[in-house]
Amino acid sequence: MSRTVYLNGDYLPEAEAKVSIFDRGFVMADGVYEVTSVLGGKLLDFAGHLARLTRSLNELGMDNPLPDEEWLAIHRKLVEVNAIDEGLVYLQVTRGNPGDRDFAFPPKDTPQTIVLFTQSKPGLAANPSAQTGIRVISVPDLRWSRRDIKTVQLLYPSLAKMEAKAKGADDAWLVEDGFVTEGTSNNTYIVKGGTIVTRQLSTDILHGITRAALLRFASEAQMKVEERPFTIEEAQEADEAFFTSASAFVLPVVEIDGKPVAGGKPGPVTTRLREIYLEESLKAAI
């Protein structure tokens, strides 16, 4: 069945949703995005995603083109018309179509390009990887330095994910100056002696919405959290390793560069954190 997608005010069949070849998103990767999960037809952590969207846009000198209630209305309409029970809503905003290609920004009144579409993912909450865990390899982090801005410059994460697959793994953890920054599209964690360790926020990593929620829930559950960088070796020797993202929630990592972590099985802290995250996020879903 063809999806209905949103493009610049219109709801269109997906095959008709096209942007100019001069769009700044196409010729210059001058755009940002968000992905919001849908469970039971409701949006998870929606306010967090909108706040980060505004921040990403502002960091690039762009305004948020729509008020919050309109973003919400579009998300809800797409979820409804595409009958999404479990899945994702992707949104992207670019600096628009100046009608030609130039490194200089177009005039401020150039309409931004706004794209939203859904992805149906039945079984998103009951992901079998939560039981089995996933395997990762480490690769150097070659991305640009402003990873706190959620831009569409996703070529390297895509290349790293393909390298992982070629090596029989599921994903890659990125390493810079000896320390893990994050996964290709997720934040990374280890558990050691009951303490959850994850890299502190900076321009080096994405400020994960799921990360923020997880750390809040963990602290409410009296779990100890330490925000600092860790190495691949430390992760391999940890009691548990896991990652978070808006679309995977919390998932265990059971192998890093061929070495089993936590005996190759999901650990109790990871499993509990996934339960808490899903419970609490669903309560607040809109």
Added chain:
Amino acid sequence: MSRTVYLNGDYLPEAEAKVSIFDRGFVMADGVYEVTSVLGGKLLDFAGHLARLTRSLNELGMDNPLPDEEWLAIHRKLVEVNAIDEGLVYLQVTRGNPGDRDFAFPPKDTPQTIVLFTQSKPGLAANPSAQTGIRVISVPDLRWSRRDIKTVQLLYPSLAKMEAKAKGADDAWLVEDGFVTEGTSNNTYIVKGGTIVTRQLSTDILHGITRAALLRFASEAQMKVEERPFTIEEAQEADEAFFTSASAFVLPVVEIDGKPVAGGKPGPVTTRLREIYLEESLKAAI
């Protein structure tokens, strides 16, 4: 007058040239490009641009979708139908439209997206900046680490150029670990005691087609060339500073971070190199 552009086998009015919102170039910056200059209706350094295109594609695991003679035919047809005397031909190839968004590459038989368009630039050869020189500021180089691949991940160069303009300059030179890598869209040089100094090729910089031609011409003219990194301070104290790019050829830099270089005027080596480059490139233009 509306341009005629090329998109996936068709010649179209520019306003009709659109790509899917799922194009890998739009959602993942998964594409590469080339820009070839046109003088007197002829293409400069065309073979060099095609060779680099193939290399960029191969580095990303893509094939070059067209044979050389077809690329040439498209370039020539666009130059002709758009009556380009002086200007540019831009070409972009992306990994195509998989019909949805996924970090994983689409199947190998997914047709790549091929886009070409012209930009008319009367006076390209007689650029007044060749007489006056341009002013640059230095900014940290925050780009990804594979700058030898000419991808469309141009957000940071665009931001840096805007920062330069905001500070009353024309362009920015990017600095990493204390040394200049290159300009926002060009290779950088200084002249000291008659020797032309420019950073050696590596993954840190673009392998400029104009750079290669210039170094060849310089060496044929018995000029001394040293390939090594240099600092902003060294550039400020050099006899001359300049940059090269496919669309600007050779242009003098007469101010760096507010300090005049070479007394604030284009120097003789730069001026001579521009003359040689234009003469020799025009001879070989096709």
